[in-house]
Amino acid sequence: MNEVTVTLTVNGQAHTxxxxxxxxxxxxxxxxxxxxxxxxxxxxxxxGACTVLLDGRPVNxxxxxxxxxxxxxxxxxxxxxxxxxxxxxxxxxIQAGAVQCGFCTPGLILSSVALLEQHPHPDDQQIRRxxxxxxxxxxxxxxxxxxxxxxxxxxxxxxxxx
Amino acid sequence: MQSLExxxxxxxxxxxxLLDATGSRPIAGGTDVIPQMRDGRFQAGTLVDISRIPDxxxxxxxxxxxxxxxxxxxxxxxxSPLIQARARFLxxxxxxxxxxxxxxxxxxxxNIANASPAGDTLPVLLALDATLDLVSQSGERSLALAxxxxxxxxxxxxxxxxxxxxxxxxLAQGAQSLFLRLGNRKGMLISVVSxxxxxxxxxxxxxxxxxxxxxxxxxxxxxxxxxxxxLLGRPVDAxxxxxxxxxxxxxxxxxxxxxxxxxxRRHIVRxxxxxxxxxxxxxxxxxx
Ligand SMILES: Cc1cc2nc3c(=O)[nH]c(=O)nc-3n(C[C@H](O)[C@H](O)[C@H](O)COP(=O)(O)OP(=O)(O)OC[C@H]3O[C@@H](n4cnc5c(N)ncnc54)[C@H](O)[C@@H]3O)c2cc1C
Ligand code: FES
Ligand code: FES
Numbered sequence: 001m002n003e004v005t006v007t008l009t010v011n012g013q014a015h016t017x018x019x020x021x022x023x024x025x026x027x028x029x030x031x032x033x034x035x036x037x038x039x040x041x042x043x044x045x046x047x048g049a050c051t052v053l054l055d056g057r058p059v060n061x062x063x064x065x066x067x068x069x070x071x072x073x074x075x076x077x078x079x080x081x082x083x084x085x086x087x088x089x090x091x092x093x094i095q096a097g098a099v100q101c102g103f104c105t106p107g108l109i110l111s112s113v114a115l116l117e118q119h120p121h122p123d124d125q126q127i128r129r130x131x132x133x134x135x136x137x138x139x140x141x142x143x144x145x146x147x148x149x150x151x152x153x154x155x156x157x158x159x160x161x162x
Numbered sequence: 163m164q165s166l167e168x169x170x171x172x173x174x175x176x177x178x179x180l181l182d183a184t185g186s187r188p189i190a191g192g193t194d195v196i197p198q199m200r201d202g203r204f205q206a207g208t209l210v211d212i213s214r215i216p217d218x219x220x221x222x223x224x225x226x227x228x229x230x231x232x233x234x235x236x237x238x239x240x241x242s243p244l245i246q247a248r249a250r251f252l253x254x255x256x257x258x259x260x261x262x263x264x265x266x267x268x269x270x271x272x273n274i275a276n277a278s279p280a281g282d283t284l285p286v287l288l289a290l291d292a293t294l295d296l297v298s299q300s301g302e303r304s305l306a307l308a309x310x311x312x313x314x315x316x317x318x319x320x321x322x323x324x325x326x327x328x329x330x331x332x333l334a335q336g337a338q339s340l341f342l343r344l345g346n347r348k349g350m351l352i353s354v355v356s357x358x359x360x361x362x363x364x365x366x367x368x369x370x371x372x373x374x375x376x377x378x379x380x381x382x383x384x385x386x387x388x389x390x391x392x393l394l395g396r397p398v399d400a401x402x403x404x405x406x407x408x409x410x411x412x413x414x415x416x417x418x419x420x421x422x423x424x425x426x427r428r429h430i431v432r433x434x435x436x437x438x439x440x441x442x443x444x445x446x447x448x449x450x
Binding site for chain 2: 064134
């Protein structure tokens with residue numbers, strides 16, 4: 001079997017991993033780095049459960065080959081909380097009741113993190129567009145959109161206080 | 163997936179050298195390759211990742227044309243002020259290829275080389291009369307997109323060759339463009355029917371430029387020259403648009419499949435062409 005050696009930063013920490021060349025970033029994270037927060041829902045780019053940030057942009061980890069992540073920076077759901085303080089989006093998803101089974105939640109939160117970085121005060125349309133690649137089979141999205149708005153408000157307040 | 167070698171060249175020359183070997187195939191964003199590899203529709207002994215080559219990713223103006231590097235992502239196209247200003251429907255279509263995640267990885271060159279009859283940028287690029295510049299170990303050549311597309315998943319590309327860039331003349335300042343598609347849901351893989359339209363009127367309200375291209379209704383996306391000819395040079399009105407929409411319907415050769423019947427697809431062509439042209443002509447039929 002052919003292998004690749006990949007050096008990448010995951011949640012601020014550098015890793016060098018030698019793994020099968022056909023492995024995707026999704027299974028590099030789960031099997032090699034034991035980060036199980038990135039979910040496997042479809043393996044074909046349809047559901048967004050495997051969303052991570054690759055150099056700051058949301059991508060489906062199931063559609064990135066391990067070798068394509070070489071030299072890059074990856075952020076997974078495990079990388080969002082600072083010490084034991086949840087990221088405002090994590091907090092807002094809980095507060096708004098935007099989580100039912102929770103399978104879609106890591107992906108939705110990472111897509112939302114990228115959105116709020118680009119548009120700190122998104123309107124409904126911007127939120128919907130940012131989340132089109134993330135399916136949720138439980139909630140019906142209303143509470144998810146509420147959660148993103150809630151977090152946007154909180155993050156704006158934090159900026160003011162800084 | 164079977165065992166596989168992965169190479170990440172840093173230059174076009176190195177990529178061409180690696181692709182010269184049997185069993186070597188390019189991968190860019192991987193949004194088509196990876197699912198196809200998984201279900202056995204894409205075979206390669208070596209994948210050559212061209213997505214990291216710096217001089218393949220750009221949108222720029224060269225000799226009065228707009229040139230887009232083949233590994234330019236859909237996101238870069240959506241965000242490009244040049245595309246927004248002079249080929250707006252290309253920015254529109256890249257903005258609905260899958261979700262944001264797919265747009266961040268998927269490339270224009272990948273959409274073209276994949277040559278799906280439902281590849282959404284293809285009707286837009288046909289309407290732009292796009293030319294492809296191809297490169298391989300044995301040199302460079304250029305080919306009109308219309309000649310490049312040969313059938314479902316089939317193109318004129320030679321083994322070892324890659325698309326270097328896509329180029330086309332920018333639309334006139336006064337021209338308007340539009341992409342409409344009817345699909346099953348947002349973020350989905352395949353369009354049921356899509357339509358790419360350009361319309362430019364002169365000061366007297368006569369059609370100076372008109373382009374109509376259709377996706378997913380024939381083995382390759384097609385231009386409807388007959389429908390365009392109905393409008394060209396004439397003052398635009400609802401009756402003329404109806405005739406053009408009927409000509410577009412007549413030009414389509416769709417298939418029945420799990421997504422829609424042929425008869426339904428033909429009907430949708432007429433509806434979308436009529437609706438789009440009316441919108442571009444300011445004859446007020448709202449799009450949904
Ligand atoms: C969830 C999802 C939704 C999607 N929605 C849409 C949609 O709405 N509309 C649509 O049209 N498509 C859609 N797609 C398909 C896909 O995202 C696009 O076709 C995309 O543009 C492919 O680009 P890529 O860089 O990922 O191609 P890859 O997968 O890297 O490559 C595709 C093919 O092109 C070849 N190739 C790539 N680059 C070159 C090059 N420069 N020269 C020669 N050959 C090359 C590869 O060898 C391969 O055969 C969707 C895909 C997913 C996963
Ligand atoms: S597991 Fe990657 S998109 Fe579904
Ligand atoms: S909460 Fe169950 S899929 Fe979204």
